[in-house]
Amino acid sequence: MRILGIDPGTGIVGFGIIDVNGAKKVLVDAGVIRTPAHQPAQERLITIYNELKEIIEENKPEVMVVEQLFFARNVTTAMTVSQARGVVLLLGEQHGLKLAEFTPLQIKQSITGYGKADKKQVQEMVRVVLNLKEVPKPDDCADALAAALTYQA
Numbered sequence: 001m002r003i004l005g006i007d008p009g010t011g012i013v014g015f016g017i018i019d020v021n022g023a024k025k026v027l028v029d030a031g032v033i034r035t036p037a038h039q040p041a042q043e044r045l046i047t048i049y050n051e052l053k054e055i056i057e058e059n060k061p062e063v064m065v066v067e068q069l070f071f072a073r074n075v076t077t078a079m080t081v082s083q084a085r086g087v088v089l090l091l092g093e094q095h096g097l098k099l100a101e102f103t104p105l106q107i108k109q110s111i112t113g114y115g116k117a118d119k120k121q122v123q124e125m126v127r128v129v130l131n132l133k134e135v136p137k138p139d140d141c142a143d144a145l146a147a148a149l150t151y152q153a
Helices: 041-059 075-094 104-112 119-129 139-150
Strands: 002-007 012-021 024-034 063-067 098-102
Touching: 002 041, 002 139, 012 041, 012 139, 024 041, 024 139, 041 075, 063 075, 063 139, 075 098, 098 104, 098 139, 104 119, 104 139, 119 139
Parallel strands: 002 063, 063 098
Antiparallel strands: 002 012, 012 024
């Protein structure tokens, strides 16, 4: 099964694609989609749409796992990230992907066994589970891979 994990954002969207065959988990592709901070919101959203669409069409995942928003300190940031999440969810629906959503706490619990693990612990467990030489960078990419690894068929 091919799983696409997404760490949504407006400036940076992390993505990670893994293949899962029983207990074996293999990295297929991972990275980030970046949008310029000075760009109008609608242009940033279309960039996210176009680049993620290409990633989906090239890699043909069956499942999309999206990290849920879990903060409300800055309403403006929450709203723009929600717009980016909407674009991500729309693409998943348009491509007929099975959708799963997890909170950061659920992802950390699944990956490290501790729901309040720090970023370094999550990154290291992603490295270990996927048998990588180095921790995936940047953080958004590692978070997306952690989301994908959280999915259980």
